[in-house]
Amino acid sequence: MNWKKEAMNGWKPRGEVMVGDTARDAVGDYQYGFHDPENATIRFDKGLSEQVVRDISELKGEPEWMCELRVKAYKRFVEMPMPTWGNCDILEQIDFDSVIYFLRSSEGTEKDWDDVPEDIKNTFERLGIPEAEQKWLGGVTAQYESEAVYHSIRSDLEEQGVIFLDMDSGLKQHPEIVKKWFGSVVPHSDNKFSALNTAVWSGGSFIYVPKGVHVEMPVQAYFRINAKNMGQFERTLIIADEGSSIQYVEGCTAPTYSTESLHSAVVELIAMDGAKIRYSTVQNWSANVYNLVTKRGIAHKDATIEWVDGNIGSKLTMKYPSVILKGEGSHAEVISVAYAGGSQHQDTGAKVHHLAPNTTSNILSKSISKNGGRSSYRGMIQVSPKAHDCRSKVVCDALLLDPDSQSDTYPTMEVGNSSADLEHEASVSKVSGDQLFYLMSRGHNEAEAMAMIVNGFFEPFTRELPMEYAVELNRLLELEMEGAIG
Amino acid sequence: MEEEVLRIAGLHVSVDGTEIIKGLDLSISIGEIHVIMGRNGAGKSTLANVIMGHPAYEITSGTIHYRGQPLEELEVFERARAGMFLSFQYPLVIPGVQVGTFLRKSVQAVRGEKAPTAREFRKELKTHMEAMGMERSFLARYVNDGFSGGEKKRLEMLQMLLLTPQLALLDETDSGLDIDALKVVATGINSIAPEAGCLLITHYQRMLEHVKPDYVHVMIDGCIVKTGGAELAGELEERGYEWLETAG
Ligand SMILES: Nc1ncnc2c1ncn2[C@@H]1O[C@H](COP(=O)(O)OP(=O)(O)OP(=O)(O)O)[C@@H](O)[C@H]1O
Ligand SMILES: [Mg+2]
Numbered sequence: 001m002n003w004k005k006e007a008m009n010g011w012k013p014r015g016e017v018m019v020g021d022t023a024r025d026a027v028g029d030y031q032y033g034f035h036d037p038e039n040a041t042i043r044f045d046k047g048l049s050e051q052v053v054r055d056i057s058e059l060k061g062e063p064e065w066m067c068e069l070r071v072k073a074y075k076r077f078v079e080m081p082m083p084t085w086g087n088c089d090i091l092e093q094i095d096f097d098s099v100i101y102f103l104r105s106s107e108g109t110e111k112d113w114d115d116v117p118e119d120i121k122n123t124f125e126r127l128g129i130p131e132a133e134q135k136w137l138g139g140v141t142a143q144y145e146s147e148a149v150y151h152s153i154r155s156d157l158e159e160q161g162v163i164f165l166d167m168d169s170g171l172k173q174h175p176e177i178v179k180k181w182f183g184s185v186v187p188h189s190d191n192k193f194s195a196l197n198t199a200v201w202s203g204g205s206f207i208y209v210p211k212g213v214h215v216e217m218p219v220q221a222y223f224r225i226n227a228k229n230m231g232q233f234e235r236t237l238i239i240a241d242e243g244s245s246i247q248y249v250e251g252c253t254a255p256t257y258s259t260e261s262l263h264s265a266v267v268e269l270i271a272m273d274g275a276k277i278r279y280s281t282v283q284n285w286s287a288n289v290y291n292l293v294t295k296r297g298i299a300h301k302d303a304t305i306e307w308v309d310g311n312i313g314s315k316l317t318m319k320y321p322s323v324i325l326k327g328e329g330s331h332a333e334v335i336s337v338a339y340a341g342g343s344q345h346q347d348t349g350a351k352v353h354h355l356a357p358n359t360t361s362n363i364l365s366k367s368i369s370k371n372g373g374r375s376s377y378r379g380m381i382q383v384s385p386k387a388h389d390c391r392s393k394v395v396c397d398a399l400l401l402d403p404d405s406q407s408d409t410y411p412t413m414e415v416g417n418s419s420a421d422l423e424h425e426a427s428v429s430k431v432s433g434d435q436l437f438y439l440m441s442r443g444h445n446e447a448e449a450m451a452m453i454v455n456g457f458f459e460p461f462t463r464e465l466p467m468e469y470a471v472e473l474n475r476l477l478e479l480e481m482e483g484a485i486g
Numbered sequence: 487m488e489e490e491v492l493r494i495a496g497l498h499v500s501v502d503g504t505e506i507i508k509g510l511d512l513s514i515s516i517g518e519i520h521v522i523m524g525r526n527g528a529g530k531s532t533l534a535n536v537i538m539g540h541p542a543y544e545i546t547s548g549t550i551h552y553r554g555q556p557l558e559e560l561e562v563f564e565r566a567r568a569g570m571f572l573s574f575q576y577p578l579v580i581p582g583v584q585v586g587t588f589l590r591k592s593v594q595a596v597r598g599e600k601a602p603t604a605r606e607f608r609k610e611l612k613t614h615m616e617a618m619g620m621e622r623s624f625l626a627r628y629v630n631d632g633f634s635g636g637e638k639k640r641l642e643m644l645q646m647l648l649l650t651p652q653l654a655l656l657d658e659t660d661s662g663l664d665i666d667a668l669k670v671v672a673t674g675i676n677s678i679a680p681e682a683g684c685l686l687i688t689h690y691q692r693m694l695e696h697v698k699p700d701y702v703h704v705m706i707d708g709c710i711v712k713t714g715g716a717e718l719a720g721e722l723e724e725r726g727y728e729w730l731e732t733a734g
Contacts, residue, residue, distance in 0.1 A: 438578040440562040443595030456582030
């Protein structure tokens with residue numbers, strides 16, 4: 001994987017040209033706006049209390065320590081103030097009492113697609129999940145509301161000792177590993193939303209890759225919120241043991257409701273010496289989802305952690321994938337795009353903590369704002385006094401599609417060692433009338449021309465995604481452009 | 487039998503309140519090659535842009551008809567789909583969009599139902615690129631991004647050949663080309679010329695060694711002041727424009 005060098009070198013092509021037709025089947029402005037009737041088998045009342053937390057744990061038959069951790073986290077959540085950054089006005093609108101914290105829609109996690117309940121199966125089939133598995137994935141988890149409904153892993157990976165489970169099964173089958181690492185990267189007391197997640201988490205992925213094992217095909221998780229007022233609080237933990245590598249891909253959607261949903265996940269990555277983890281996300285939430293996610297990884301000696309993070313939609317997204325470069329020679333790569341449409345705020349960015357010598361990081365953040373949307377880049381680069389000869393490069397590019405939209409950057413650098421080599425570049429650009437004229441003179445209407453420019457702007461991100469995701473993302477952006485131009 | 491593709495009558499054009507084209511008439515038929523020459527700033531590009539529908543220019547009076555239809559009814563992309571093509575004097579960079587994707591989408595947009603299948607398209611593309619001496623690796627680059635002047639002009643030509651226009655407006659496509667590239671461009675123009683009307687904007691006679699114009703127009707300060715045959719270009723090259731400038 002030679003992604004590191006390429007990604008930051010600006011506009012380098014993927015190499016292959018796609019000649020062919022991309023299918024189009026729009027379902028209105030927000031493509032995944034359909035929803036299915038809720039057929040819950042267990043559904044909690046709205047609102048949160050210590051009892052709700054204990055009930056979730058008991059229902060899942062968890063060990064005592066997990067139940068106690070949840071309760072402790074719940075208490076922290078109640079005490080802790082809201083974050084003071086991001087968008088305080090929107091954060092204050094969250095009504096925690098109107099959220100449903102747990103909803104079970106299937107009796108268990110199926111290994112055979114045919115055994116998944118019909119309505120849920122339909123949903124995922126409309127999202128293209130089972131076909132993708134056959135074509136290009138090493139394993140799949142599909143989560144519907146609070147829990148995984150389907151799960152599979154290729155047998156050759158299983159034989160090599162790779163563990164890929166939904167988090168609930170992970171806790172049941174490998175309690176000792178989970179206990180050792182759960183919360184070790186993102187403690188429950190990290191922030192209000194990590195406390196909330198620790199208290200009510202359900203589902204998510206648990207992955208362990210043994211020493212020296214390279215998982216060549218990406219493994220994928222798909223998260224779907226279907227019910228109104230639903231909160232989704234998945235918890236993901238990935239441990240890549242020494243010299244191993246894995247690529248994990250997740251996609252998320254929710255239907256369009258007039259009421260709000262809350263998505264608050266925690267992701268913890270641990271890359272042991274010489275290991276490599278790439279975590280790719282494409283989130284496409286409807287415009288009334290609060291998306292408040294804590295993602296953090298620890299990279300040990302010579303390890304690499306890469307976050308490839310795409311955020312489309314939601315009412316407010318606050319997400320700053322971070323990497324703690326703990327071991328000498330470790331490397332962090334964060335490449336993210338955000339698309340903020342009307343009345344949406346994408347507050348995203350990246351944080352890298354250089355704690356060891358000779359550590360390097362690259363951050364590329366690209367955002368597009370449209371119809372009065374707002375994107376903010378919030379980043380932090382920290383170099384500790386002992387960490388000599390560190391290098392970091394941050395590039396932030398914002399593209400504004402109209403005069404009503406907004407973009408801002410809040411970069412922070414705390415540098416404790418003078419040998420550090422740090423670069424920061426930021427640019428804000430607008431789509432030029434001459435670019436549009438050029439494309440329109442080639443037969444493209446305004447929406448198509450805009451979509452081409454937007455897709456091109458995101459290309460450094462898109463080319464890092466598996467092809468299926470890249471095509472899907474381009475198509476989503478085309479729909480976004482169509483929706484807004486009359 | 488001649489078929490008129492473009493008719494311009496009494497055209498006045500302003501940008502930001504300043505008049506640039508000040509009463510211009512021009513008629514182009516299928517199979518004809520027209521050349522416009524004139525000093526920097528005379529309004530040549532403005533004319534080409536206005537015909538294509540650039541929104542920055544305001545037509546204050548006069549009319550433009552394309553195959554009998556008043557152009558004001560058509561948006562820029564509709565003009566392209568109706569068979570009009572403009573080769574830009576300064577082609578635009580579209581970051582992140584690969585040439586191959588861009589060409590395929592443009593061909594689909596412009597040729598619509600008559601667009602070639604993916605396979606036919608690849609074949610056409612290959613033929614034209616070979617004829618133009620373009621490397622395949624061009625397709626993976628981003629549109630005009632980091633292109634040399636000559637490469638940009640070649641890409642414009644490639645687009646013209648793929649989009650099969652009935653009216654081709656070529657704004658200084660011959661500028662900055664080496665001798666080989668010039669021949670390539672000329673070959674391209676000659677190949678579409680029998681079925682299209684061509685308007686070539688140029689500063690140099692050398693292009694006209696390879697392309698035989700039916701008319702040469704001299705544009706000064708927003709007006710066509712003289713029209714002649716191919717020999718006029720040679721005269722201009724020798725004598726400059728001063729002798730055509732009438733007092734007043
Ligand atoms: N968009 C614009 N805004 C302001 N002025 C413009 C614009 N377009 C053209 N002009 C002005 O109109 C006049 C004619 O410009 P035009 O580009 O048409 O000249 P040209 O004949 O093509 O010159 P050249 O040979 O240098 O290409 C110039 O004075 C130019 O500055
Ligand atoms: Mg010009």
